Amino acid sequence: MKLKTHKEMKIAALAEPGTSVENETGSWRTFRPIPEKSKCINCLTCYNVCPENAIKIKNNKIDYIDYKFCKGCLICVRECPAHVIRAEKEGQ
Amino acid sequence: MIKALTGAEAVSEAMKQIEPDVVPVYPITPQTEIAQGYAQLVADGDVDSDIIRVESEHSAMSAAIGASAAGARAMTATSSAGLAYMWEMLGVASGLRLPIVMAVVNRALSAPINIHCDHSDSMGARDSSWIQIYSETAQEVYENMILALRLAEKTLLPVMIMQDGFITSHCLQKVKLIDSPKVKKFIGIYKPKNYLLDVDHPITMGSLELFDYHFETKYQQTLAMENAKKIYLEIGKELKKLTGNNYDFFEDYNLKDADVVLIALNSTAGTIKSVIDKLRKEKMKVGLLKPKLFRPFPYKEIADALKHAKKIAVLDRSESYGANPPLYSEIKNALYDLDKKPELHSFVYGLGGRDILESDIEEIFISLLKNKPIKQTHVGLR
Numbered sequence: 001m002k003l004k005t006h007k008e009m010k011i012a013a014l015a016e017p018g019t020s021v022e023n024e025t026g027s028w029r030t031f032r033p034i035p036e037k038s039k040c041i042n043c044l045t046c047y048n049v050c051p052e053n054a055i056k057i058k059n060n061k062i063d064y065i066d067y068k069f070c071k072g073c074l075i076c077v078r079e080c081p082a083h084v085i086r087a088e089k090e091g092q
Numbered sequence: 093m094i095k096a097l098t099g100a101e102a103v104s105e106a107m108k109q110i111e112p113d114v115v116p117v118y119p120i121t122p123q124t125e126i127a128q129g130y131a132q133l134v135a136d137g138d139v140d141s142d143i144i145r146v147e148s149e150h151s152a153m154s155a156a157i158g159a160s161a162a163g164a165r166a167m168t169a170t171s172s173a174g175l176a177y178m179w180e181m182l183g184v185a186s187g188l189r190l191p192i193v194m195a196v197v198n199r200a201l202s203a204p205i206n207i208h209c210d211h212s213d214s215m216g217a218r219d220s221s222w223i224q225i226y227s228e229t230a231q232e233v234y235e236n237m238i239l240a241l242r243l244a245e246k247t248l249l250p251v252m253i254m255q256d257g258f259i260t261s262h263c264l265q266k267v268k269l270i271d272s273p274k275v276k277k278f279i280g281i282y283k284p285k286n287y288l289l290d291v292d293h294p295i296t297m298g299s300l301e302l303f304d305y306h307f308e309t310k311y312q313q314t315l316a317m318e319n320a321k322k323i324y325l326e327i328g329k330e331l332k333k334l335t336g337n338n339y340d341f342f343e344d345y346n347l348k349d350a351d352v353v354l355i356a357l358n359s360t361a362g363t364i365k366s367v368i369d370k371l372r373k374e375k376m377k378v379g380l381l382k383p384k385l386f387r388p389f390p391y392k393e394i395a396d397a398l399k400h401a402k403k404i405a406v407l408d409r410s411e412s413y414g415a416n417p418p419l420y421s422e423i424k425n426a427l428y429d430l431d432k433k434p435e436l437h438s439f440v441y442g443l444g445g446r447d448i449l450e451s452d453i454e455e456i457f458i459s460l461l462k463n464k465p466i467k468q469t470h471v472g473l474r
Contacts, residue, residue: 006308011248011316012189013309014286015296 025052029072031087033065039084046076046085097267099260102230103169103195103253104129105267106237108139109275112193113164113282116144116155120174121207122257123197127169149174153181153192160190161297163287165241167192171257172199172213179217182250186221186313188297191244192251194222195237198358198409199257200444208445209257211357211410215418221313223251223320224387226357228343230255230265232384235335238270241279242327247320249313256359258445270334278334317388324385341390343382344397346372350379352460353398353434355423356407357383360441360448367453378457383419391426398423399430403460405437407448407471435460441471448472 035046040062047055047062054070056063065076077085097105103126107115115134117127133139146152149170156166170178175196185192196214200206214224223243227233233255240251255261270278286295301309321341328339345365347353354364361382371378381397398404404427408417416424420438427433439456441448452471459466 003304004308006311006315009305009308009312010286011309011312012187012286012297013299013301013305015299017294017296019296019299 024068025071026068029067029070029090031072031074032067032090033070033072033074033077033085034088035062035065035076035085037062037084039082041082041084043081045079045081049075049079051075093269093271095267095269096264097230097234098125098262098264099227099230099233099255100125100197100262101129102234102265102267103237103255104133105269106234107167108133109270109272110165110167110238110241110279111139112141112167114142114144114156114159114166115168116146116152116159116166117168118146118149118152118170118174120149120171120199122199122209122261123169123171123174123195125261126195126197149177150181153178153185156192156194157181157185157188157190160185160192161188161288163282163284163289165282166190167194169195169197171197172201172207175213175217176201179220182217182220182222184298185250187309189248189313189316190250191241191248193237193240193244194250194252195233196252196254197257197261198254204444206444207257209259209359209409210443210445211254211408211418212443214252214254215410215412217252218387218418221249221317222387223247223249223317223324223385224254225251225385226254226383227260228358228361228382230260230263230267233260234267234269235331235337235339236384238275238278239324239327239331239339242330243320243324245282246323246327247316249316249320254358259359268335274334278331321385321388321390339384341383341385341393342397343380343384345380345382347379347381347397348400349377351377351402352457353379353381353401353404354407354453354456355381355383355404355419357386357409357419360407360409363448363450364453367450367457370450371454371457376457376461378461386419386422389422389426391422391429394423395426395430398427398434399432401434403435403437405439405456405460407439407441407456409440409442411440411443437466437469439469439471446472
């Protein structure tokens with residue numbers, strides 16, 4: 001993402017609405033949650049607890065995790081009742 | 093119309109004509125008469141403003157920031173410990189580029205507690221990115237407050253207008269007012285470009301900025317401050333059409349051919365003018381440079397005005413402990429670029445409201461004129 005110059009920026013760090021859609025926070029992760037999809041029971045607990053809305057649903061079933069925004073908080077790992085999601089260190 | 097007003101009343105009078113939307117305020121000596129005066133106007137229905145009686149000066153500035161961010165004209169007033177209490181929020185006001193105007197009645201910072209005049213309060217805030225203008229008389233305070241509003245709204249930097257506590261704020265002086273309709277026309281209707289109550293163009297104010305962007309946002313402030321010098325002069329020229337007075341970076345009094353020049357802010361400049369009148373009758377070539385715009389500091393223009401002088405004495409009504417006094421520092425800074433530098437002397441006076449007499453000033457002039465040793469750099473110290 002190209003960084004803006006002081007001339008291009010708005011003053012006083014003013015921001016338009018919707019910046020949370022532009023600011024990709026995936027780079028913040030230390031650990032990546034990886035689900036074993038075959039074991040998923042589709043209880044939607046992980047989807048409910050994810051603070052980033054990074055876990056996506058299709059047809060009322062868990063579809064995928066959006067790693068562009070997942071910050072690696074691992075709440076989904078901890079809350080999944082079937083222990084389907086494992087945490088793996090990034091970059092391994 | 094001419095009225096007999098104290099410096100504090102001159103501020104309320106200016107505020108009456110400006111009629112800001114929101115005035116969050118907390119009392120502190122010697123500013124209290126400003127809040128009191130304006131509250132009386134609101135109570136009498138003479139102005140349509142919201143006065144918010146907040147619980148502290150920190151809240152006063154916070155509320156002013158909130159109001160200004162929402163899109164209202166916000167003004168407040170404080171002194172000394174009150175200014176110190178809102179110190180955190182001064183940077184928020186300037187960082188968010190809000191055009192808040194504040195009257196600061198100069199009073200010594202604690203400790204020891206002291207209610208009288210020195211410049212330690214506003215000097216302590218000189219790095220806050222607020223535009224700072226110092227005023228010698230009630231007339232100047234009145235005019236500066238009106239100028240400040242336009243200046244703040246054009247530069248998007250908050251402005252503080254100083255006057256000496258008690259000496260100016262509580263002393264009855266002759267003030268020539270501008271007709272109210274002319275003031276209204278001069279300040280115009282406030283049309284903020286970015287404000288939180290603009291539901292058609294929603295924005296976020298006060299976001300976090302990490303190391304990748306903070307520097308650039310602060311540099312925008314640096315540029316705004318630099319540009320403020322030009323805008324101050326432009327607005328001053330407009331105001332001159334209403335008052336006939338000049339609004340330069342500084343006032344010069346018998347400066348052009350002076351061999352010995354004194355530099356001082358606020359009311360002491362008035363005392364110096366009296367002494368100059370007396371000494372000029374005795375053919376002594378003495379003069380005064382009274383800075384008005386302190387932030388942004390007009391280094392080049394001041395150096396230009398001083399380069400012909402043989403000796404300069406800067407009188408500071410505050411100390412910068414462990415360093416050169418603030419005004420002296422800036423003057424020395426300004427003179428650095430000159431090929432031929434006048435002899436520069438530093439004096440500190442008047443801390444905690446200690447009087448400086450005409451005789452003290454005369455002694456400084458005479459010592460420098462006649463090459464006599466300086467008796468005291470801290471005037472009147474025991």
